Amino acid sequence: MNPLAGFLFLLPLLSLLAVVLPTVACGGSEGGSGAGEAEGGSAAEGPAAADAPASLVRPGIDVLLADSSHLIDGRRVGLITNRSGVGRDGTSSIDLLHGYADAELTALFAPEHGIRGTEAEGAAIDDATDEGTGLPIYSLYGETRAPTPEMLASIDVLAFDIQDIGSRYYTYISTMALAMTAAGRAGIPMIVLDRPNPIGGLTQGPVLDPAFATFVGLYPVPVRHGLTAGELARLYRGAFGVEVELHVVPAAGWSADRWFDETALPWIAPSLNMPSLESATHYPGTCLFEGTNLSVGRGTPTAFQVLGAPWLDGEAWVAGIRAVADAADAADAADATDATDAVGATVAAGETVAAGETGVVRLPGVEIRAVTFTPESPSDGRFAGEEISGIRLTVTDRSTYDPVRTAVAALLAARRLSGDAWEWRVRHFDRLAGSDRLRIAIDRGAPLDDITSEWAADLAAFEALRRSYLLYSR
Numbered sequence: 338m339n340p341l342a343g344f345l346f347l348l349p350l351l352s353l354l355a356v357v358l359p360t361v362a363c364g365g366s367e368g369g370s371g372a373g374e375a376e377g378g379s380a381a382e383g384p385a386a387a388d389a390p391a392s393l394v395r396p397g398i399d400v401l402l403a404d405s406s407h408l409i410d411g412r413r414v415g416l417i418t419n420r421s422g423v424g425r426d427g428t429s430s431i432d433l434l435h436g437y438a439d440a441e442l443t444a445l446f447a448p449e450h451g452i453r454g455t456e457a458e459g460a461a462i463d464d465a466t467d468e469g470t471g472l473p474i475y476s477l478y479g480e481t482r483a484p485t486p487e488m489l490a491s492i493d494v495l496a497f498d499i500q501d502i503g504s505r506y507y508t509y510i511s512t513m514a515l516a517m518t519a520a521g522r523a524g525i526p527m528i529v530l531d532r533p534n535p536i537g538g539l540t541q542g543p544v545l546d547p548a549f550a551t552f553v554g555l556y557p558v559p560v561r562h563g564l565t566a567g568e569l570a571r572l573y574r575g576a577f578g579v580e581v582e583l584h585v586v587p588a589a590g591w592s593a594d595r596w597f598d599e600t601a602l603p604w605i606a607p608s609l610n611m612p613s614l615e616s617a618t619h620y621p622g623t624c625l626f627e628g629t630n631l632s633v634g635r636g637t638p639t640a641f642q643v644l645g646a647p648w649l650d651g652e653a654w655v656a657g658i659r660a661v662a663d664a665a666d667a668a669d670a671a672d673a674t675d676a677t678d679a680v681g682a683t684v685a686a687g688e689t690v691a692a693g694e695t696g697v698v699r700l701p702g703v704e705i706r707a708v709t710f711t712p713e714s715p716s717d718g719r720f721a722g723e724e725i726s727g728i729r730l731t732v733t734d735r736s737t738y739d740p741v742r743t744a745v746a747a748l749l750a751a752r753r754l755s756g757d758a759w760e761w762r763v764r765h766f767d768r769l770a771g772s773d774r775l776r777i778a779i780d781r782g783a784p785l786d787d788i789t790s791e792w793a794a795d796l797a798a799f800e801a802l803r804r805s806y807l808l809y810s811r
Contacts, residue, residue, distance in 0.1 A: 394600040397530030397567070397586035398422065398430045398498055402437060405586050408494070408528055409440040415484075415492035417446040417477065417516055419509075420453050421500035421607035422530075430498045430530070435470050442472065443491045448499065448512040449478040450608045457609065457716035478508075482552060483515035486523060495520045498530040500607045501566045502617040503537070505545065506553045506624050506769055509607070513566060514555050514573050521581030528584045531567030531808070533600055535617050538563040538593030538811045542621060542741035544795035545771035553768055559792070559799055560741050560771070561621040563593065564807075571806035585808065593811045596735065609716065610640035617641075619730050622744030627717075628766025628776075629759070631751065632725060636715030643710050644747065645727020647720060648758040651707030652696045654728055657750030658705060659698040661785050700746070702738025704731045742789050748779050 401408065414434060416422075422430040434442040445467055450456045452467070452474050462476040475488045489495065495516060499509045513529065520527040542560030550556070556577050558564075564572065567585035574583050591600060597614050598604075606612050611620070616639070623641045626633050634643035645651070696707035708729040712720050728747065732738055752759055767773045778788045 394533065394588060394590040394595075394602060395425050396423075396498075396532050396588050396602065398433055399424050400589050401528070401530055401586045402433060406437075406439065408526075408584055408586070409434075409437075409496075411439065412493040413441045413443045413491060415444040415446060415489065415495045416442060417448065417495070417497045417499065417512065418452070419448060419450060419499055419607060420455075421605045422498035423603065423605060425602060427603050427605075431467065431470060431472075434496075435472075442470070444488065445470075445472050445474045446477050446484060446488070446516070447474050449508045451478075455609060477512050477516070482512065483519040484523075485519070489519065489523045489525055492525065494526045494528060496528040496530055497566065497570075498532075499566070500532050500605070501534065501569075502607065502611060502620060503534045503561060503563070504617075504621040504624065505558050505560050505562055505771070507620075508552055510566060510569055511552050511555050513570060514579060517570060517573060517579045517581045517583065521579065526582040526584060527570070528586060529567045529570045530586050531565050531588045533588050533591045533595065533597060533602070534563065534565045534593065535597035535604075535614055536561070536621075536735075537596055538809070540796050540800055541739050543771050543775060543792045544799055546774075549768050549772050551768045554771055557799070559796055562799075562803075564803060565809070568803070568806055568808050571808070572803055575806055576802055587808050591809060593807075593809045610635050612638060612640065615639075615642055615732065618732050618735060618738070619740050622740030622742075622747075623730070625741075625744050625748065625766065625769055625775075628762045628769050629748075629751075630719070630762070632712055632715070632719045632727070633717075634710065634712070635717045635719065636712030636721065637710050639710070639729070642731070643708060643727055643729050644751075645708075645710060645720075645725040646751075646755070646758070647723060647725050649726050649751065649754060651709065651726040651728055653754055654726075654747070654750055655696055655698050655705055655707050657754055658700070658728075658746050661746045661749045662698075662700055699733070700743055702732060702734040702736070703740075703743055704733050705729070705743075705747075706731070742785070745775070745779070745788055746785050749782065749785060752779055753782065 416431065416434060418430050424430065424433055431445065445452060447462050451462050456462060462478040464476050465474040467474050475484065477484065497513050497516060501507060501509055517527050540559050540561060540563045544559045545554045545557045547557055556573065567587060570583055570585060573579040574581060604614060611617060620641045623633055623644060626644055631644055631646045634640040637643060698705050706729045709724050709726050711722065711724045713722065715721055761776060766776050770776060775788065
């Protein structure tokens with residue numbers, strides 16, 4: 338069944354996800370219309386400044402206070418945020434709104450990882466008081482995943498300002514969706530203060546089957562959705578039935594072909610294990626390994642850039658990946674044995690690269706090297722203090738890199754090499770992948786192209802669906 342069609346049958350069930358058992362994340366050119374438009378529109382037009390220099394890219398919080406303050410003037414404001422919610426100059430959105438004279442910031446809301454983004458994945462967040470402002474902080478990752486009527490009683494408008502990283506698994510966008518639903522039920526407008534998608538506008542990977550909807554994927558979108566939080570909010574409202582008065586304040590000067598390092602905005606890790614744009618780039622693929630018993634590098638400076646386990650041999654794994662990807666491009670396969678120069682160039686502290694020509698392979702847009710690494714106090718508890726063998730992924734051409742396809746190649750090879758040591762975290766892997774089909778295909782050793790070719794039709798349907806909700810040029 339087409340995931341987008343099947344979704345319509347499950348809309349009533351999604352409201353149940355506002356209070357759920359703990360679920361762990363791995364941690365067109367059509368612009369909006371006039372300022373403050375309620376029908377999923379924008380508070381300022383995104384594409385108008387698409388060709389502006391990177392130095393002029395401004396996040397939605399700055400645009401709100403400079404150009405669209407009418408959305409909050411004279412109102413009591415609640416803010417869903419964490420440490421990634423900052424203005425262009427690095428000032429916290431909490432401080433910016435608290436210091437804004439014409440509105441009153443009355444409540445804060447904390448997603449997974451807490452208001453400071455420092456709590457481990459899956460850890461319950463408690464209600465608290467913000468030390469700087471004295472405001473109440475209500476948890477949206479504890480007994481409830483959505484604001485309750487009591488939490489919303491002191492506000493007139495609810496705002497969302499968190500840096501997403503462009504992957505369906507990252508739970509902040511689920512927090513946003515559930516908050517939209519709660520605000521709509523309470524008759525409170527929702528404002529999304531938009532930020533760039535750090536990894537651009539491409540779509541990749543399988544589209545979620547609605548039967549597998551959870552907090553790490555509420556709606557039938559692909560693993561790499563290519564949208565900003567604001568565009569997702571418009572999609573949720575317009576295509577997936579979330580009823581709320583929605584205002585999206587776009588990031589000025591950004592276009593979807595720009596990556597985060599082209600915006601001149603500060604990278605502030607939105608969660609403990611998202612230290613860099615490099616990690617965010619691999620995350621749509623390597624997060625799938627969270628559904629296995631391998632390490633994804635939590636407890637290292639390169640989380641989601643390295644993968645490994647004590648029973649694996651990195652060089653054998655590299656060779657296995659090369660075999661899985663065989664015939665994709667004969668020239669690339671031949672060049673893979675040449676990549677031994679500057680061996681230490683992409684190695685982080687605490688890692689060693691396997692010597693010799695067998696320890697590296699190049700796939701489209703990415704180089705994969707055999708390494709060893711040692712997780713120190715990893716939040717997932719995997720192989721703490723143990724030197725393990727594995728692989729390190731480094732982007733070489735992000736315009737051609739498909740992290741999901743690459744991760745499937747690595748999964749196929751690791752599954753073959755692991756034998757009885759392999760374990761699936763079945764429920765978690767399936768909700769990350771968006772169905773059980775990928776896991777079943779990997780277990781039977783299906784060819785890489787057979788697995789990934791099944792995604793094409795659903796991706797095309799999603800790209801057609803999302804077109805009406807885009808705010809930034811592509």
